[in-house]
Amino acid sequence: MKIAEIVKTLDGSVILGKENLEKDVEMGFASDLMSDVLTLQTSNILLITGLSNVQTIRTAEMADITCIVMVRNKKVTSEIIDLANENNIVIIECCYSMFKTCGLLFQAGLKPVY
Amino acid sequence: MHFQYSIEGGDFSRAGNASSQLKKLLKQLNVDSQLIKRIVVALYEGEVNIVAHAHRGTIDVDIEPDKVFIRLSDEGPGIPDIKQAMKEGYSTASQKVREMGFGAGMGLPNMLKNADKLNIESEPGKGTIVELTTLLR
Numbered sequence: 001m002k003i004a005e006i007v008k009t010l011d012g013s014v015i016l017g018k019e020n021l022e023k024d025v026e027m028g029f030a031s032d033l034m035s036d037v038l039t040l041q042t043s044n045i046l047l048i049t050g051l052s053n054v055q056t057i058r059t060a061e062m063a064d065i066t067c068i069v070m071v072r073n074k075k076v077t078s079e080i081i082d083l084a085n086e087n088n089i090v091i092i093e094c095c096y097s098m099f100k101t102c103g104l105l106f107q108a109g110l111k112p113v114y
Numbered sequence: 115m116h117f118q119y120s121i122e123g124g125d126f127s128r129a130g131n132a133s134s135q136l137k138k139l140l141k142q143l144n145v146d147s148q149l150i151k152r153i154v155v156a157l158y159e160g161e162v163n164i165v166a167h168a169h170r171g172t173i174d175v176d177i178e179p180d181k182v183f184i185r186l187s188d189e190g191p192g193i194p195d196i197k198q199a200m201k202e203g204y205s206t207a208s209q210k211v212r213e214m215g216f217g218a219g220m221g222l223p224n225m226l227k228n229a230d231k232l233n234i235e236s237e238p239g240k241g242t243i244v245e246l247t248t249l250l251r
């Protein structure tokens with residue numbers, strides 16, 4: 001699914017990475033627990049999370065994740081944006097709950113990792 | 115090639131810096147991206163453990179043609195029962211660590227899964243040494 005379609009589906013705002021909206025992500029994974037995210041072997045996934053801190057970005061970096069949706073209206077700080085920018089990570093903010101976000105994206109055709 | 119990084123206990127804003135630097139380096143060396151991911155995921159969990167559980171530590175990385183050897187040694191409380199610590203779900207992490215997205219007792223099991231060899235030695239009251247070996251081909 002194109003990142004642009006994800007943004008549209010969630011009525012989200014693109015905080016970082018506007019130049020990457022035509023890129024595709026194949027699967028989604030939702031968690032607030034970074035150790036959980038670090039168990040995934042799949043790359044090029046969308047991370048859906050309500051955890052907005054530097055470790056979220058570090059986790060994405062280590063796990064080769066290039067797009068993050070921050071749910072529950074979680075805001076990112078400038079420190080987070082700088083780190084994400086260095087690692088070429090797209091950040092989307094969205095005001096829906098984790099459940100609604102996942103439901104909408106699943107319905108739109110985004111595949112689960114498992 | 116040998117590299118060394120120092121880690122401060124409790125310094126969450128910098129947790130992951132060493133893993134990030136190693137990742138860039140391995141990319142430059144054209145190591146396979148799946149292998150890089152295994153190495154840096156294991157190292158990152160180890161780095162977070164020093165920040166979360168110890169006072170300070172040192173990470174030594176040796177890159178050889180056929181393997182990457184990583185040694186994380188720290189000064190800290192140590193691990194009294196390593197077998198118990200290795201169990202998925204076992205954690206003594208603080209609330210602060212949980213707020214950072216860790217502390218579910220998955221770090222050491224994650225390291226075991228991602229390394230070809232994991233060796234842990236610890237002296238309670240003194241510190242811990244974790245060694246990770248990843249074969250490159």
Ligand SMILES: Nc1ncnc2c1ncn2[C@@H]1O[C@H](COP(=O)(O)OP(=O)(O)O)[C@@H](O)[C@H]1O
Pocket residue numbers: 159163164166167168188190191192193199200204205206207216217218219220221222223242
């Ligand atoms: N470097 C360390 N120093 C002291 N204790 C540690 C260290 N690494 C791990 N531990 C102990 O082992 C437990 C399990 O570690 P881990 O699997 O990484 O889970 P978590 O860090 O989420 O608690 C920790 O909660 C802690 O009690």
Ligand SMILES: [Mg+2]
Pocket residue numbers: 159162163166216217220221222
């Ligand atoms: Mg841990």
